[in-house]
Amino acid sequence: MNQAIRNTWAVVVALFLILLLAVSIIQVVAADALKNNDFNSRQLYQEFGAPRGPILVDGEPIAESVESSDDFNYQRVYHDGPLYSGLTGFYSLTFGATGLEEKMNRYLAGTSDGQFIDRVVELFSGTPMEGAQVELTIDPQMQQVAYDALPAGVQASAVITDPATGRILAMASRPSYDTNLLATHSGTRARANMEELQGLPGLSPYINRPTQTLAAPGSTFKLIDTVAMLESGEYAPDQMVPLPSRIILPNSNTPLGNFAAGLCNQHSQQTLEWIFAQSCNTPFAEAAMELGQDRIRTTAENFGFNQSLEIPLSVSASRFPEDLDDAALAQSSIGQRDVAATALQMNMVAAAIANDGTLMKPQLIDTIRGADLTTLEEPQPEVYKNSTSPEVAEQMTQMMKQVVQSGTAWQARSDQVEIAAKTGTAQLDPESGKVNSWITGFAPADDPQVAVTLVYQNTDYEDGHMMTSANMKRIVEAVVEQ
Known part of the structure; x- marks a missing residue:
């Protein structure tokens, strides 16, 4: 050579x-x-022409790809779109993907590591790659009951979970929309539909309200205050506590008072249990200033505040601020000022109390199976935080029962099941009178099976007050009947 x-x-x-x-x-x-890559139109068109995996609830598809007669082989179709839109999100040729369509895309599109063999088979056989099936923890009957508790025209969220496992049994919100409007392959129609949807008050197709919308939690935050008080050893449920009708916030002329139409101003002192049931403001503000912001913040964080989550939907971090002076701390202790929470966060507080003080990580995915039904993932219950002791959780349970039996949630009293709960009203604008109305709790009180949270945002006080407790009762009774 x-x-x-x-x-x-x-x-x-x-x-x-x-x-x-x-x-x-x-x-x-x-x-x-x-x-x-945003410029890879070939990949985009290939994905939209592929048999994407379904999203299932109780074995039935709420999102699936069906054969199409247009330029693409398959069309994404959503069943009961408004009922599940916050969870599924949309899969759109024009706007991309949101919700579970985005978060679970590698499974639905068949590109996860666990589907490697399927991709090899596709390469050599030439057959279309089928995406995995994603089964949710959602119970369809509970989802419908939760959705029905949210009137049209109201910005609202409902969450139902299993306190012992963290499984999300229902997660619904209003306003909602038909996800099929954005899944159309026609860019012109999709853009027109998006413009119309974004013009609806309170609606964003890009977010899931129960996990991403932060709202002042009002007196439901007193669950955190009370846990901190009991953990300090300086308070007990039967302890008599001073009950001034109002206090002047430190270094200011700003008053903080009790709800004028309630029973709090009829007493100069009462037991902590009674004060909690009637949701009096001044004792909690004074206790927070006495205990200090660090103890209140630590307790809040033990229940998940100031921490974001992926379930796999993104969960915005609920907020309890830092560097508070005593006046700001007093206002924050009653769930006002800069305190803000998602519906899921306040559900987590109730669920941890229901579960003897142990907070389980919220779980939305039940099982992921390949096209051949091989199990790819099957998430197991996971402890997220040890929020408080079983002893304090039991004390809180008894106090929350009194909220329903003789306190602010009396309209939730049921002959069928005993409910433990806490209500909350957060004032938004004194001139308009608009409020956030909350209720969070669990049932049966002594053997909790579900934790339920409802929030109606930017509503009139009377409307919100009527909806919270009555719908808590309606939901719990419907669940028990199952």
Whole structure:
């Protein structure tokens, strides 16, 4: 072999190695980046023409891909779109993906590590790659009951969970929309539909209200105050506590008083249990200032405040602020000022109390199965935080029962099941009188099966007060009947 041949051979081998390296980089290292590149229309069209996996509730699809007669082989279709829109989100050729369609995309599109063998089979057989099935923890009957508790025209959220496991049994919100409007392959129609939806007051197709919308929690935050008080050892449920009708906040002329139409101003002192049941403001404000912001904040964080989550939907971090002076702390202790929470967060507070002080991580995914029904993932219950002791949780349960039996949630009293709960009203604008109306609790009180949270935002006080307790009762009774 002469030198020229040897040189040519070396060049050919070098080029072959370079080509092999380039292919390896493209196929392995840069595959995801190339697939997800906004300019990769080929990948986009290929995905929309593929049989994407279904999202299931109780074995039935709430989102699935069906054969299409247009330029794409498949069309994404949503069943009971308004009922589940906050959970599924949308899968749109024009606007991309949101909700579970986005968070679970690697499974639904068949690109997860666990589906590698399926992709190899697809490569050699030429058959379309089918995405995985994603089964949710949602109970369809509970989802419907929760959704029905939210009137049209109101910005509202409902969450039902199993306190012992963290499984989310229902998560609904209003206003809602038909996700099929955005799944259309026609960009013109999709853009027109999006413009119309975004014009509806309080609606954003891009968020799931129960996990992403923060709202002042009002007196439901007194659950946190009371746990901190009991944990300090300086308070007990039967302890008599001073009950001034109002206090002047430190270093200011600002008064903080009790609800004028309630029973609190009829007494100069009462037991902590009674004060909690009637949701008096001044004792909790004074106790918070006495205990200090660090203790209140630590207790709030033990229940999940100031921490974001992926369930796998994104959960915004509920907020209890830092660096509070005593006046700000007093206002924050009653769930006002800069305190803000999601509906899921206040459900987590009630669920932890129901579960002897142990907070389970909220769980929305039941099982993920491949197209051949092979189990790819099956999440197990997971302890998220040890929020408080079983002893304090039991004391809180007894006090929450009194809220329903003789306190602010008396309209939730049921002959069928005993409910433990806490109500809350957060004032938004004194001139308009608009409020956030909350209730969070669990049932049966002494053997909790469900934790239920309802919030009606930016509503009139009377309307919100009527809806919270009555709908808590309606939901719990419907669940018990199942």
